Amino acid sequence: MASNSIAITDGYIVPVEGEPIDGGTVLLVDGKIAAVAGQEFKPPPGADVVDAAGKWVLPGFIDAHAHLGVHEEGEGWAGSDTNEMTGPVQAHVRALDAINPAEEGFRDAIAGGVLAVNVNPGSGNPIGGQTVAIRCWGRTVDDMVLREPAGLKSALGENPKRVYGERKETPATRLGTAAVIRAAFTDARNYIAKQDFEKNDSSERKEPTARDLKLEALARVLRREIPWRQHCHRADDIATAMRIADEFGYQLVIDHGTEAHLIADKIAAAGIPVIIGPLFTSRSKVELRNRSLANPGRLAAAGVTIAITTDHPVVPIHFLIHQATLAVKEGLDRETALRAVTINPAGIIGVADRLGSLSVGKDADVVVWSGDPLDVMSRAEVAYIGGREVYHYDYGTRSGVHVAP
The missing domain is CATH 2.30.40.10 (Urease, subunit C, domain 1)
Structure with a gap:
């Protein structure tokens, strides 16, 4: 041997x-x-x-929602590349292009048993960009990639409303945020229709439809090649996420889901997974008023597939298992707690065949x-x-x- x-x-x-x-x-x-x-x-x-x-x-444990490598610890603005907040629709940007494998957080992750992570753009935009699933060890991010893209990040609720409301730009409200997302998907549907027409059109055409990186990314969601990673905390925002997903037919994943337990029966019936957390935080904004370490257990008891997240650097990534431990203390069963940091996140980010x-x-x-x-x-x-x-x-x-x- x-x-x-x-x-x-x-x-x-x-x-x-x-x-x-x-x-x-x-x-x-x-x-x-x-x-x-x-x-x-x-x-x-x-x-x-x-x-x-x-x-x-x-x-190895897996954190299915973090900003490891794109929001570097101890680097201030120079190491913060989570949000391209120069416009509300940033479907074409990739977390892949901003990850620094030398960030200290990767070593912390491994020391905490976290060997893989899904890196997300931030939640300042209604459509924030493409996520990537990577290992926590490698010289370049290309050496670390498990799946790219692994999803497309979107945000509902306070964050985009605050960012663009302060600028007095669209979207300044929840209804405006939903409208931006629906308009982007409508444009992507039209883009797909044009491409399909060109494939089946036997007549000579002078030039094909020009490539559009934003619409290409959204088209991958509509074709169900990658999931729609929906940042939302409040129950009403979760309901909006489900409504838009029904309208356009894509695969939905709820990120954070602070109030998901309030409509857990509906989420379970729809087969939508929830990446819940971070759990070691104060109620720093209105959306978090119902944050509780008991919520993972409530969701699991209702039949919802859950994964637990640190949202690193909001909670240091090596505390991932400790969040699971305290969720067990508050009612989550032990087996589900371990699944919530292993096979469940692996399935959500599309790497369960490997990890x-x-x-x-x-x-x-x-x-x-x-x-x-x-x-x-x-x-x-x-x-x-x-x-x-x-x-x-x-x-x-x-x-x-x-x-x-």
Whole structure:
């Protein structure tokens, strides 16, 4: 067996999709998970054996909504590239083009067991731009990409209303914000219709319809190639998001969903997932008056698929699992809490075929924990991305050691 094989043995394995295995082994071969087995499994000859006795082994956590790399910590305006607020419709801008892999937050993420993240533009515009799903380790963002684009960001509620209302420009109201979004989708429908007509038109034409990057991005949403990532907190804004999604037929994801529990039955019936959070914040604006750590449990109990987000840097990304822990304290069941930071966000951002559970054939993005990660005293001790160790905790110096990409 080649030296690129690692057997993590005798640990408490939490596959997420499947029952836990006490004293089990996870075998990593050529960057993939090759086996998830019980005590009877014997590591193949030549494999590097990692003794995980007394430790927990889980897939890397995933934050499905963050601004990691586009809103750098400690850089002020120079590192803030979340909002292109020069016009309300910015469907053509890409988070991909503003991510700095050298940002300290990526190292914090890995130390907190978060190995992948969906990076979103901000919420200052009704249509903010394209999201990207990336790993938290790499020299360039191109090395880190899992899916691009992974969605298109939009915002309802206070943020765009405040930004453009202060300028006395459209949209200055909730009705204006909805109108901007509906008009953009109408333009995209017309763009698609023109393209389809040209494909089927046998007559000679002097020149095809000119490319439009904004309309191309919106067309991908209308074709259901990527989801519409709708920032909204208040229940009425969530209802508006659902209404517009019904009108145009796209795949909707609710981001934040502070008051989603108030209409949880409708959200569950529509099969719309909610990325809830951040949960470690004060009620800093009117939309957050019903913020509660009990809300994830209320949504899950109603049958809504949830993921938990830090909205980094609003909450530091390595606190992702701690938000899940306190949600459990307030009623969320433990299994759903772990799914809310693993397989659920993986599915929402379109990478569940590669990440989110310890399953044979998936990428070897694995974290060995000192104990139950829902215990705040536990820590991520070793992290593997693509079967390569990228981090370990040094108890001698009481600090994390990151491997350079």
